[in-house]
Amino acid sequence: MKILGEEERRAAEQVLRHYLPKSSKVYGYLFGMNRNKPSTLQVVVDTWPDFKSIIFRPDLKNERVSDYTKKVTLFCTDAQVLKRMIAEENAIDWTTYFLLGGLDITLAPMVKEVAASRGVNMRHFVLVHLLTLSDPQDLPDSHSSCCIVDETGQPVSWMLLYDYCALGILYTKPEHRGKGYAKALIASMSKKLHAQGYPVYCFIEEDNDTSLRLFKNMGFTEDPSYRAIWFEFNF
Incomplete structure (x- = not known):
């Protein structure tokens, strides 16, 4: 050893x-x-x-x-x-x-x-699940922040990164869901990590079907085995 x-x-x-x-x-x-x-x-x-x-x-x-x-x-x-x-x-x-x-x-x-x-x-x-994204350049353009705020400056949607540089906790307040904020944050952080040379990937809990669909719809893929x-x- x-x-x-x-x-x-x-x-x-x-x-x-x-x-x-x-x-x-x-x-x-x-x-x-x-x-x-x-x-x-x-x-x-x-x-x-x-x-x-x-x-x-x-x-x-x-x-x-x-x-x-x-x-x-x-x-x-x-x-x-x-x-x-x-x-x-x-x-x-x-x-x-x-x-x-x-x-x-x-x-x-x-x-x-x-x-x-x-x-x-x-x-x-x-x-x-382990999901990866090979080319984030196909994602929509977005701002460079990992937090979206409302007109009063209060956070309404945000994403955290784990210290091993996976896309981490993603959360949008219930009253602001369905506005595309999650997609914007995923696109932003994916492009940022890719530009820095990191592999772009995330872990999604086995029973989190909503997040699994979201990431797959944005081009993330997984090895089902x-x-x-x-x-x-x-x-």
Whole structure:
């Protein structure tokens, strides 16, 4: 197991790009880190340079790490290699509360097995679709804000970005729905992220049919065989 330094993280970014969109979450984290976006994460791989598993975990040497919920995310091309990292090599600290986010659902049985062997309680947090947009230039023109306000300056519709640069929480006040505000915000933020070099993608909860239709109608696509899941441990 190896902790990646600055130059190695840059090389890993190029490797992960070949596995988009399934690597989108870890790629987004690494893309930001490699462009000096503040982060409290540490990046570890099974071997270098030909890694098959990459894990982002809290960097305990970072003085700001305790200010945030403990989060772990990962990507692998070999489930057995990942299992060895988390079961035998202590790549994850199983002794404290943490969220494991954006996990390929096909890896869930293995993670459950390892958690059970360690006597760690866990529960399903959320199951999501992964939708991506290859070319946001086809989206309608819009303003550059991530928040739309009314004539009095009060927010009526807004979008947040996750720290791994996915399109995040989108909300429009009920009395302002049906006015096209959500589409305008999606178009705006998609074009902004694309211009900065990020892959444009979002996670949509499994039962959120309204948002799923909205994003698909705007040109976002998904691999129907893929789902991502969040787990909570030691709650």
